[in-house]
Amino acid sequence: MLKMQKSFSLLLLALLAVVVFIFVLWRIDSNPRTDDAYAYADTIAISPEVNGRIISQPVRDNQRVHKGDLLFQIDPRPYQAALKQAQAKLEGLNQQIELTQRSVNAQKFSADSAHAAIASASAAAKQATATLRRLEPLLAQGFASAEEVDQARTAKLSAISKLDTLKLQARQAKAGVSGVEALVAQRAEVAALIEVAKLNLEFTEVRAPFDGRVASLKTTVGQFASAGKPVFTLIDTSHWYVIANFRETELKNIKEGTAAQVYLMSNTGVKFDGHVDSISYGITPEDGGNLASGLPDVRRTINWVHVSQRFPVKIRITNPDESLFRVGASAVATLNTRS
Template identity: 65%
Template sequence: MNKPDAKPHSSRVPALLIVLAAFLLLGYVLWQTETRPSTDDAYVYADTIDVVPEVNGRIVEMPVRDNQLVKQGDLLIRIDARPYQDALDQAKARLVTLNHQIGLTQRSVNAQQYEAASAVASVERARAQATQSNDTLQRLEKLLAKGYVSVEAVDQARTAQRSTAAELNASRLQAQRAGAAVSGVDALVAQRAEVEAQISLAELSLEFTEVRAPFDGRIASLRTTVGQFASAYKPIFTLIDTRHWYVVANFRETDLKGIKAGTSATLFLLGDTGKRFQGRVDSLSFGVLPDDGGTVIEGLPRVQRTINWVRVSQRFPVKISVQDPDPELFRIGASAVAVLRPDEPTKTGQ
């Protein structure tokens, strides 16, 4: 009697192991996908500013070149400062002239004030003389009734009384004219404030002829050179802020659960996939423009009557701050891969 062949049974073992390994690998991949979402729909980003002069003029110095690294405070552009220096010198000269004019006018005003004070004193003196003449006339008139004085003496007293009254009126008019003639330097002082403001503006314009780097960065899109006439507020080139680099990764909305600011991330750049960089989520976008959203007509939404059976999830940008970026590798727009690690403890404030 022959024994049954055990070979078919033993040949199924490797196949079962392979299937089991495949299921385990699939489970691991699904677990990784759920716990550590990743995307290759990502790019490198950094803040930029347009370098613009704030005054018009011809560029006389540009000690930078395209794609150069610069430090905060480095000179980027120098515009011909001669017109602005001349305007400043002119304003300062006008201020000197105006100060001299104010001094001369002040002396004239002082003299007018002295004349007005003298006229007031003359009024007081004329008033005293008029009072005395009036008292003298009254005494003489009483003595005339008793025959102690002559009529001629009374007439002389009346004449003196009228004369001193007239002098008092004349002194009053002279004092009014002297007081009205007193001018001031208020208008000139106001002009001096205006000239001082012009000097400040001229100094500011002169300062604006030099454009310096506000932060450490890299020059980009430089398309001009010395001799070009620069217009105020018209960009000349771009300055990339190399102090902070980001990766903007577009994740499916189904992957955003549990993702928040501070979530750890691992980043790769296609320029050198052998290097990995660490980062943390800076922020999540809360709005994108839908490709097939309904439109609103007369206040009512218009929705397509037919829809696709396959629903594609929307992607939202996630801004990731890069820690210790390689300054020679990071470029705006470079392709990147981002892997989020929400299972790690979140660190905030970074």
């Protein structure tokens, strides 16, 4: 009897162990958890868009700044001088265009006068030709003298000659009419240079594009800043994430929007809610092929056993505490795939 009780107890314990094992598997499958995680926020490199020496830097390393705050200022004097020079050149061009336009108007008036003189000379030539044609038949009949005919012939030749001369002068006057198109094109070019100069002058003040925190500031007033060369980093503190590396076997139940709860190793007593923002579709493998650089590099912890690869899951935090969150801080993430 005692032996049967022991066998029953062992069987009961075995069944209980199986139930506990199944429950643990279900729990792990429905609430995957990982401590291979870290806090993350978007960052940008603050770089000037113009060259120059820093004359003002009202921020310090690790300082919190707001959108629009002045981060540093580059000496604006060279760009102010360039703007004044371009504006003076534009003013000179405007005056030159005005004077040239007056000259063009005079040239056009001269050309128009030449055309009017041609019309008058053409009418005189026609009249002289008609007079000669009337007198030549009368000479044979004795109604006109030879002198009158000669005078009419001379008048015709003189009128034609004057007409030819006026036509030549008209062509010369027309050819001499210039324009202001080239100067107008130059004015457009100078106007564009003025806009560029204004933009460069505006770029001498570098302001925060969003609320954030200064990081890796290693320069001060007097340093020469080069366009496109980073001066420091700005962390976007308006959105915080936790990058959690889950095993590939756990990804089947993880989707965008899956509820998450995380805590930071710096303060394990404070829990933060969040949701899955995205799931990575590529990492750099340790033992195969050459893939494009820039993919996450997630190391396996056991090299002699084929273990599941881990893929980064990006979790967006809905209630971050900026005093606790730091880029790279260790975190623990638990997902609720049942939600």
